[in-house]
Amino acid sequence: MGWAIALHGGAGDIPKDLPPERRKPREATLRRCLEIGVAALKAHKSALDVVELVVRELENCPHFNAGRGSVLTTDGTVEMEASIMDGKTKNCGAVSGLTTVVNAISLARLVMEKTPHIYLAFDGAEAFAREQGVETVDSSHFITPENIERLKQAREANRVQIDYTQPIKKAPKIAPVPEGDQIGTVGCVAIDTQGNLATATSTGGLVNKMVGRIGDTPIIGTGTYANHLCAVSATGKGESIIRATVGRDVAALMEYKGLSLEDAAAYVVEEGAPKGTVGLVAVSATGEVTMPYNTTGMFRACATEAGHTELGIWSSESNE
Amino acid sequence: MGGWAIAVHGGAGVDPNLPPQRQEEAKQLLTRCLNLGISALRSSLPAIDVVELVVRELESDPLFNSGRGSALTENGTVEMEASIMDGPKRRCGAVSGVTTVKNPISLARLVMDKSPHSYLAFSGAEEFAKQQGVEMVDNEYFITEDNVGMLKLAKEANSILYDYRIPIVGLESCGAAAESPILMNGLPISVYAPETVGCVVVDGQGRCAAATSTGGLMNKMTGRIGDSPLIGAGTYACDLCGVSCTGEGEAIIRGTLARDVAALMEYKELSLQDAADYVINKRLDEGKAGLIAVSKTGEVACGFNTNGMFRGCATEDGFMKVGIW
Numbered sequence: 060m061g062w063a064i065a066l067h068g069g070a071g072d073i074p075k076d077l078p079p080e081r082r083k084p085r086e087a088t089l090r091r092c093l094e095i096g097v098a099a100l101k102a103h104k105s106a107l108d109v110v111e112l113v114v115r116e117l118e119n120c121p122h123f124n125a126g127r128g129s130v131l132t133t134d135g136t137v138e139m140e141a142s143i144m145d146g147k148t149k150n151c152g153a154v155s156g157l158t159t160v161v162n163a164i165s166l167a168r169l170v171m172e173k174t175p176h177i178y179l180a181f182d183g184a185e186a187f188a189r190e191q192g193v194e195t196v197d198s199s200h201f202i203t204p205e206n207i208e209r210l211k212q213a214r215e216a217n218r219v220q221i222d223y224t225q226p227i228k229k230a231p232k233i234a235p236v237p238e239g240d241q242i243g244t245v246g247c248v249a250i251d252t253q254g255n256l257a258t259a260t261s262t263g264g265l266v267n268k269m270v271g272r273i274g275d276t277p278i279i280g281t282g283t284y285a286n287h288l289c290a291v292s293a294t295g296k297g298e299s300i301i302r303a304t305v306g307r308d309v310a311a312l313m314e315y316k317g318l319s320l321e322d323a324a325a326y327v328v329e330e331g332a333p334k335g336t337v338g339l340v341a342v343s344a345t346g347e348v349t350m351p352y353n354t355t356g357m358f359r360a361c362a363t364e365a366g367h368t369e370l371g372i373w374s375s376e377s378n379e
Numbered sequence: 380m381g382g383w384a385i386a387v388h389g390g391a392g393v394d395p396n397l398p399p400q401r402q403e404e405a406k407q408l409l410t411r412c413l414n415l416g417i418s419a420l421r422s423s424l425p426a427i428d429v430v431e432l433v434v435r436e437l438e439s440d441p442l443f444n445s446g447r448g449s450a451l452t453e454n455g456t457v458e459m460e461a462s463i464m465d466g467p468k469r470r471c472g473a474v475s476g477v478t479t480v481k482n483p484i485s486l487a488r489l490v491m492d493k494s495p496h497s498y499l500a501f502s503g504a505e506e507f508a509k510q511q512g513v514e515m516v517d518n519e520y521f522i523t524e525d526n527v528g529m530l531k532l533a534k535e536a537n538s539i540l541y542d543y544r545i546p547i548v549g550l551e552s553c554g555a556a557a558e559s560p561i562l563m564n565g566l567p568i569s570v571y572a573p574e575t576v577g578c579v580v581v582d583g584q585g586r587c588a589a590a591t592s593t594g595g596l597m598n599k600m601t602g603r604i605g606d607s608p609l610i611g612a613g614t615y616a617c618d619l620c621g622v623s624c625t626g627e628g629e630a631i632i633r634g635t636l637a638r639d640v641a642a643l644m645e646y647k648e649l650s651l652q653d654a655a656d657y658v659i660n661k662r663l664d665e666g667k668a669g670l671i672a673v674s675k676t677g678e679v680a681c682g683f684n685t686n687g688m689f690r691g692c693a694t695e696d697g698f699m700k701v702g703i704w
Contacts, residue, residue, distance in 0.1 A: 149633040149634075149664075150633070151632065151633060153604075155500065155604075156500065156501060174600065175564070175629075176596075176599070176600060176603045176604075176605075176628075176629070177604075177605075177628070177629050177632050177633075178603065178604040178605075178609075178632075179600065179602045179603055179604070180475065180476065180500055180501065180602050180604055181476060181500065181501040181502070181602055182501070182601065182602055183600055183601040183602015183603060184602050186601070186602070187600070187602070265496075268496065269494065269495075269496060269499060269503055269507065270502065270503035270506065271499045271500045271501055271502060271503010271504050271506070271507070272496045272498065272499055272503060273473075273475075273496075273497075273498040273499070273500055274496075274497075274498070278498075278609050278610065278611070278612075279609070279611075279612065279632050279633070279635065280609070280611040280612060280632075280635035280638055281610065281611060284635070297496075297497070298495075298496060298497045301471065301497050301498070301610050301611075302469045302470070302471060302497070302610070303469075304610070304611040304615075304635070304638045307611055307635045307638050307639070307642070308638075308642065311638075311639065311642040311646055312646060315642060315643060315646035315647040316646040316647070
């Protein structure tokens with residue numbers, strides 16, 4: 060029992076020889092976000108507040124595929140999406156197609172709290188953002204050189220980054236961007252000191268995606284889900300996560316089949332989706348945490364009131 | 380058991396004062412669509428083709444809230460959305476924010492079959508439609524006089540922008556509310572136009588498919604997306620069944636209604652009808668919605684907690700029924 064928190068910065072084909080200059084800033088951000096989340100939970104902030112503030116941090120970090128650092132569409136633009144869900148009430152909010160909003164997750168929360176709707180997208184979402192006075196900036200703020208390079212490589216390889224099972228060998232003269240296309244979403248799940256669960260997920264989507272493409276992240280029940288039993292945030296290949304309704308399935312296995320959080324999550328990741336396509340973080344109403352993935356790695360971190368802490372990328376790491 | 384089965388719907392939540400003539404028109408449309416689906420099934424067309432062609436028919440008819448006859452946004456325009464799912468491999472396609480594509484369900488199908496993605500929206504969806512050469516028309520094509528009138532009433536009721544659980548002041552002056560105090564999503568039922576359309580089919584080979592299409596909520600904010608294009612909420616199909624939902628979008632999304640019918644069959648081994656009943660009774664909380672479903676063994680089921688749902692169903696053994704209440 061007690062509070063618990065888990066967060067991720069994306070699952071994918073993260074190469075084990077990821078150079079330190081790419082690995083360390085991400086690890087540092089995960090550590091910082093974990094600390095921020097834990098401090099907030101200890102200060103009795105609600106799970107909903109905690110997941111929002113952690114995901115805001117992750118969005119602001121340019122090394123992850125959300126907010127600043129979002130991957131680019133085939134037109135070289137950013138289209139960001141996010142969703143948030145309150146396990147206690149099952150209220151939820153989602154946004155897609157954002158181009159100027161600094162923190163998509165906060166706009167998703169406003170959709171949930173300030174409109175009679177659940178999901179706003181594109182021009183309508185941007186207009187709502189202005190009505191609400193949230194922070195907006197020129198789109199260029201979100202674009203990083205790394206992502207410009209990723210898009211270039213994807214175009215040269217003439218693919219959308221979806222075929223995770225077939226790494227494409229590049230000519231030696233082009234230094235591939237580490238994890239190339241396999242750069243996932245960010246998310247956070249938490250259970251607070253009152254026993255309430257919440258989840259939040261945010262992303263720039265897929266490298267070289269078609270303009271207007273929506274992934275799993277804003278689709279409640281797939282990339283994001285929370286109820287009274289658990290909270291889930293998924294990452295990986297959106298199309299696979301949608302098809303496998305990952306978020307809802309973890310909860311449904313617990314609810315309808317009586318599986319534990321760990322077993323439910325493991326089942327969904329191992330049996331529900333093809334290898335190399337999905338990872339997730341989840342917490343349960345009893346304060347358990349699980350972070351399974353079927354990709355090479357997943358940037359992740361977690362902590363529980365009971366004292367268990369973990370931060371890692373691949374499976375060789377355990378406690379830190 | 381076994382054999383094909385088909386169900387169609389034209390929305391959950393029916394004005395109890397709906398004029399008999401409108402009721403008759405609705406039943407005729409549902410019957411026509413069922414018959415279209417039945418012929419297709421008898422010609423051994425696969426489930427995925429049947430749900431698409433039936434929903435196309437529903438979209439083309441201005442009676443229900445999809446394609447032509449779609450509900451209007453707060454700006455008086457039409458923004459349509461749809462999704463389709465093929466049970467055997469759980470392939471899916473969805474579109475939102477479609478404004479000039481004559482048949483959104485067919486665009487959703489193309490997303491599934493011809494794009495590397497599952498869901499395209501707004502200008503990206505329209506661009507894809509152009510590339511695919513689908514039939515495109517002006518936004519005006521979809522707008523009916525009826526709906527222009529409804530939008531006006533909805534604005535008078537002026538309730539959609541507020542928490543719809545709070546009783547609405549001033550509704551007494553709105554003629555529509557005086558006749559029927561039933562509210563859905565904050566609007567009087569006569570104005571709400573919840574008539575999303577959908578079709579679910581299991582073919583002679585036991586393959587299930589589902590398709591749903593809608594103009595969305597009357598007087599919705601531009602850019603608002605409901606449950607119809609969301610896989611797992613408004614639409615779902617897998618090996619076991621195909622499901623299409625209609626009603627209050629928020630309730631359907633929170634309850635992940637379509638996926639839950641299948642999950643109950645899969646994880647709790649409920650029968651199709653028991654799963655449909657469970658979902659309607661236990662997964663909606665205060666929400667109002669309905670659904671139709673078929674199973675791979677040729678059963679058909681429906682459930683709704685609204686005061687009616689336009690629906691029709693038929694099975695290979697000759698059973699056929701069209702109803703509203």
